[in-house]
Amino acid sequence: MRYVSTRSGAKPQPFTGILLEGLAPDGGLFLPEEFPKLAPADLSAMRRMSYAELAFAIVSKFADDIPADDLKRLAAATYTKTLFGSEDVTPVKKLEPDLYLLGLSNGPSLAFKDLALQLLGNLFEYALEKHGRRLNVVGATSGDTGSSAEYALRGKKNIRVFMLSPYGRMSAFQAAQMYSLQDANIFNIAVRGVFDDCQDIIKAISGDFAFKAKHRIGAVNSINWARVAAQVVYYFKAYFAVTRRDAEPASFSVPSGNFGNVYAGHVARSMGLPIRTLIVATNENNVLEEFFRTGRYRVRKAAEVKATSSPSMDISKSSNFERYAYDLVGRDPFRLKSLWAELDANGVFALAGTEIFRRVADTGFVSGSSTHADRLATIRRVWKDYGVMIDPHTADGIKVGLEHREEGVPLVCMETAQPAKFAETIREALGRDPIRPAGFEDLEKLPQRLEVMDADAASVRRHIERHAA
Numbered sequence: 001m002r003y004v005s006t007r008s009g010a011k012p013q014p015f016t017g018i019l020l021e022g023l024a025p026d027g028g029l030f031l032p033e034e035f036p037k038l039a040p041a042d043l044s045a046m047r048r049m050s051y052a053e054l055a056f057a058i059v060s061k062f063a064d065d066i067p068a069d070d071l072k073r074l075a076a077a078t079y080t081k082t083l084f085g086s087e088d089v090t091p092v093k094k095l096e097p098d099l100y101l102l103g104l105s106n107g108p109s110l111a112f113k114d115l116a117l118q119l120l121g122n123l124f125e126y127a128l129e130k131h132g133r134r135l136n137v138v139g140a141t142s143g144d145t146g147s148s149a150e151y152a153l154r155g156k157k158n159i160r161v162f163m164l165s166p167y168g169r170m171s172a173f174q175a176a177q178m179y180s181l182q183d184a185n186i187f188n189i190a191v192r193g194v195f196d197d198c199q200d201i202i203k204a205i206s207g208d209f210a211f212k213a214k215h216r217i218g219a220v221n222s223i224n225w226a227r228v229a230a231q232v233v234y235y236f237k238a239y240f241a242v243t244r245r246d247a248e249p250a251s252f253s254v255p256s257g258n259f260g261n262v263y264a265g266h267v268a269r270s271m272g273l274p275i276r277t278l279i280v281a282t283n284e285n286n287v288l289e290e291f292f293r294t295g296r297y298r299v300r301k302a303a304e305v306k307a308t309s310s311p312s313m314d315i316s317k318s319s320n321f322e323r324y325a326y327d328l329v330g331r332d333p334f335r336l337k338s339l340w341a342e343l344d345a346n347g348v349f350a351l352a353g354t355e356i357f358r359r360v361a362d363t364g365f366v367s368g369s370s371t372h373a374d375r376l377a378t379i380r381r382v383w384k385d386y387g388v389m390i391d392p393h394t395a396d397g398i399k400v401g402l403e404h405r406e407e408g409v410p411l412v413c414m415e416t417a418q419p420a421k422f423a424e425t426i427r428e429a430l431g432r433d434p435i436r437p438a439g440f441e442d443l444e445k446l447p448q449r450l451e452v453m454d455a456d457a458a459s460v461r462r463h464i465e466r467h468a469a
């Protein structure tokens with residue numbers, strides 16, 4: 001399998017050629033020349049597989065230049081009961097007939113990103129060791145994604161992580177999740193400032209190509225293809241859990257921001273998994289909902305992005321959306337490039353009434369959005385009716401999912417984080433503290449390891465230089 005860029009300007013490469021990459025050199029995103037197609041016999045064999053076996057069966061179709069035994073070993077080391085809390089890895093809970101909650105947040109950072117990033121950490125370590133290379137991952141976090149990356153890369157050989165976070169501005173729980181890591185290769189840099197200051201420092205550092213090349217600076221952002229491939233797996237696992245026959249349809253509702261999670265559903269559907277509808281749930285930052293409703297894809301200015309109670313979905317644009325748009329334009333990179341040139345110039349493109357927008361229906365996508373009041377009401381209702389405590393992101397998914405539910409079609413709503421991470425909203429909704437998963441009872445009391453620094457790119461750079469792999 002070879003990987004090309006959505007904008008045609010990169011030479012086709014095997015999986016290991018793009019594994020460590022973010023954007024393609026032409027500014028586009030990497031994706032496979034074509035999606036692997038599953039035969040009916042493949043599907044029925046997969047129905048009986050464990051999570052790790054399924055991960056190997058699916059990821060090996062995308063990573064076909066990694067020797068099978070190596071990939072099998074990496075998948076088996078990643079998707080364990082120890083790391084994810086159960087044999088199922090992504091357990092399905094039945095809320096009522098044909099309504100399910102898919103548990104994606106039982107990994108070490110209590111958010112769904114662990115499912116992809118834990119495999120990515122092992123793949124990165126494997127690839128770096130094989131080629132005698134090293135990597136310094138530099139990133140900024142407002143609380144949520146940073147901990148998934150740190151938990152995925154802690155203790156990995158030839159990798160160091162420099163994670164910037166706004167000092168004193170995260171919840172005590174989120175800060176403790178990151179700062180309590182004692183691994184020598186994890187560097188928590190708490191910046192005296194806000195999240196935007198952290199991002200500006202990252203931009204300054206990434207803009208310095210000589211520094212980047214010299215220190216092998218990389219990122220683990222949501223556009224990495226291996227992350228998408230790893231996320232395809234749980235669509236299959238959940239599909240088999242809620243259906244009995246291989247042709248039976250099922251629908252998924254996905255709390256969405258950067259469109260990585262739900263795009264993986266599009267890949268699963270394109271491979272032949274009988275997904276009927278992919279429901280894209282947004283919060284007040286409804287870039288995606290606006291597109292699916294009106295055909296207008298309009299990116300927001302930073303000042304327009306609202307800080308909501310489902311903060312991991314607060315986005316100004318959706319970085320993986322370009323991959324989906326590539327399919328909508330019939331995989332024509334020149335058409336795609338001209339749309340993105342329009343987007344860069346005007347901040348918007350509009351497809352209503354075009355052949356391209358009509359194709360949305362063939363892809364099974366629908367969308368909806370929710371508000372803070374909706375989240376509170378949904379958290380309360382799910383707690384009262386099913387005795388299940390959900391986090392605000394999951395609430396967005398359930399609220400929008402139910403609006404698109406169809407009689408007789410199993411609906412799988414994704415649980416993307418644990419309520420323990422969002423105590424304030426849980427207290428507002430339920431008047432009590434969230435349930436803490438076992439092992440997290442005394443998280444805030446653990447010793448913390450962090451460096452507090454001024455919001456100054458030069459000092460952060462010096463810190464990285466001193467400690468780089």
Ligand SMILES: *Cc1c(COP(=O)(O)O)cnc(C)c1O
Pocket residue numbers: 111112113144145222255256257258259260261262312313393416417
């Ligand atoms: C990242 C994240 C999302 C959004 O996922 P995308 O792949 O960016 O669409 C939703 N919920 C939680 C808890 C997240 O951390």
